[in-house]
Amino acid sequence: MQRKVTSSRLRGGNRAMAAPVIEKISEFTVRRLSTYYRILLDLEQKAATTISSARLAELCGVTSAQVRKDLSYFGNFGTRGLGYQVDELKGAIENILGLNKRWTMALFGAGSLGHALFFHQGFREDGFFFTHVFDTDGSKIGHKWEDVEIRPFGEAKAVLKADPVDIGVIATPVQSAQDVANLLVERGVHGILNFAPRQLVVPKEARLRNVNLAVALESLSFFLSR
Amino acid sequence: MQRKVTSSRLRGGNRAMAAPVIEKISEFTVRRLSTYYRILLDLEQKAATTISSARLAELCGVTSAQVRKDLSYFGNFGTRGLGYQVDELKGAIENILGLNKRWTMALFGAGSLGHALFFHQGFREDGFFFTHVFDTDGSKIGHKWEDVEIRPFGEAKAVLKADPVDIGVIATPVQSAQDVANLLVERGVHGILNFAPRQLVVPKEARLRNVNLAVALESLSFFLSR
């Protein structure tokens, strides 16, 4: 179901507009929107009221054309001659990225990485909350992180049926990662964030994002080596 | 100083070759090399001896032309008609990425993220070792992680002068991140891995990589929202 409506609604015009052709939004654009958003939060705190694409670009390390182009996929948020209202633009990007709602997540793997993710402050601020934690290590099971009890992996299927989540986060050892992914897919979880350094196979209706901590370091050593 | 030598040495030819024009290697290529490397490690464990670009591509989710193109920047590692020797190619990429040496790292921030990074097994396997940990929290200072003592941030300057590192890892709260970056730059550390969600300013001789945990989640919620 394509929602041609979305984009014209976001434009916020007071007259009907020709439904814009929905263009495919690239991952690059989405990632930059996250960056813009973070800067806008900062600016809001500093009580800035307006900002130009040129200044926002400078703060994010991109070009002003890039900023305007990225935003143009979603609507007209600025005023010619004046720039953008900080609070309005922040709100608009919040909606675009889906940060205006609460997202629930299940964490798989209660090791030190899982622990760091669970207590990561930034996630909560963005509206992402862990509602379940699973592990196979008997010594961890039954412990509570805040008000969430660590449960055995074997219970995940039933627990997620009774209380589904939007996103599954995989922070297990690499050998278990595909099993977790399979379980998530079976449970109809469409967003998967994978920290295990393994290429996971998931059907294309599932959105998979990989975060590989080693890749960033390897890229550094590549450049430091020459 | 451009080292035209590097690339022809890597070719391993037994006769002198025309020095190849050094092309700029893109970050995309470097990241894929990391992926190839990880798959090759796997294949080696499974006792595979040769692999074609087509099969390697399949395992990495790219095209075979991409694999051959990426490798071609660094030399001729394959044999027409046969493919690549797994162990040779693994060794070659290991050299290219600089994983054949030991890299030392200083960790800033001994919170739960810092803890997860310090004990992350994958780093050690790749040759990356934390030799120093700094924090400002008095209750943590003096504690030891394995044989590394957590020291006050104020001592970092002197410690890193006496015992320099290759890479600095920033896992501090966002307000301290730029200060840490400044200190690293002052100490001549050319590789910086930043986990704080803030655009850092560093001179261009410093290599900066940002890992932002929220961006991956925001990209998920973007796609899940529509």
Added chain:
DNA sequence: TAGATTGTTAATCGATTAACAATC
């Protein structure tokens, strides 16, 4: 009005892919 800045088009740049001669 004059100056500033957006939104958008067209040009450019760079990355990916198809295709194939070279060659094992």
Added chain:
DNA sequence: TAGATTGTTAATCGATTAACAATC
């Protein structure tokens, strides 16, 4: 030799940027 697969060129695709009319 015939079949397979590399290394590389040229074509394609897609992302970025420059430029400018629209307009506050």
